[in-house]
Amino acid sequence: MKSLENRLLKVRQDIQQGATACGRSSESITLLAVSKTQSPDQLEAAYNLGQRAFGENYLQEAREKQQALANLDIEWHFIGPIQSNKTREIAEHFDWVHSVDRIKIATRLSEQRPENLPPLNICLQINIDNESTKSGIELEKLPELVEQIHSLPGIRLRGLMAIPRANNSEEQQLDSFQRLANAKNAYPFMDTLSMGMSSDLPLAIAAGATIVRIGTAIFGKRSQKEQK
Numbered sequence: 001m002k003s004l005e006n007r008l009l010k011v012r013q014d015i016q017q018g019a020t021a022c023g024r025s026s027e028s029i030t031l032l033a034v035s036k037t038q039s040p041d042q043l044e045a046a047y048n049l050g051q052r053a054f055g056e057n058y059l060q061e062a063r064e065k066q067q068a069l070a071n072l073d074i075e076w077h078f079i080g081p082i083q084s085n086k087t088r089e090i091a092e093h094f095d096w097v098h099s100v101d102r103i104k105i106a107t108r109l110s111e112q113r114p115e116n117l118p119p120l121n122i123c124l125q126i127n128i129d130n131e132s133t134k135s136g137i138e139l140e141k142l143p144e145l146v147e148q149i150h151s152l153p154g155i156r157l158r159g160l161m162a163i164p165r166a167n168n169s170e171e172q173q174l175d176s177f178q179r180l181a182n183a184k185n186a187y188p189f190m191d192t193l194s195m196g197m198s199s200d201l202p203l204a205i206a207a208g209a210t211i212v213r214i215g216t217a218i219f220g221k222r223s224q225k226e227q228k
């Protein structure tokens, strides 16, 4: 079995190669290690190999890891669906939220962000392939949502996030990423495109990803059943 170290080095190499292939600097791409279902020990091992940004989908699980790893200088990203009764804890304990898709959530995160912390970095989640099973807003609704939330004081609207349809062809994946990139480019104040997972990393980088969210390729296949 390959070690965490080998896998992490391989992912870093893939990011480097993907960036070089399209004339980008790999420094413009942040690797977010998606650590859902992974134990605190696994996160600490990745941390000791230099990984700083970790992404979690489930609040309860994330809070347990945050408490276990409180002595580490981790940048915490929330990337899962958000229930409105969970916004306070998210606003208090994360640096980034990638999965904001309605005004109510954005407003609550802004109001509940503690004043001693910098504004919470957020991305709006776009349902880029209009799938009924996925969260996120349709692209057509983006201008209205941006208008409503971009001046909220407790949050900083950094950009857009999407998870393209899983069984798309490469051509379709690239098209989805490019549509997201075009949508972001309409807003000069946005600097973030959160897209690209273990299976579609090079395409996402070619289309302009600035945060890639990688789980399996770093930690291996998730064995533990995911909570819902």
Ligand SMILES: *Cc1c(COP(=O)(O)O)cnc(C)c1O
Residues within 6 Å of the ligand: 034, 036, 057, 079, 080, 163, 197, 198, 199, 213, 214, 215, 216, 217
């Ligand atoms: C699980 C997850 C990922 C990582 O997926 P892998 O295929 O394991 O790399 C990325 N983004 C989101 C929103 C996820 O839920």
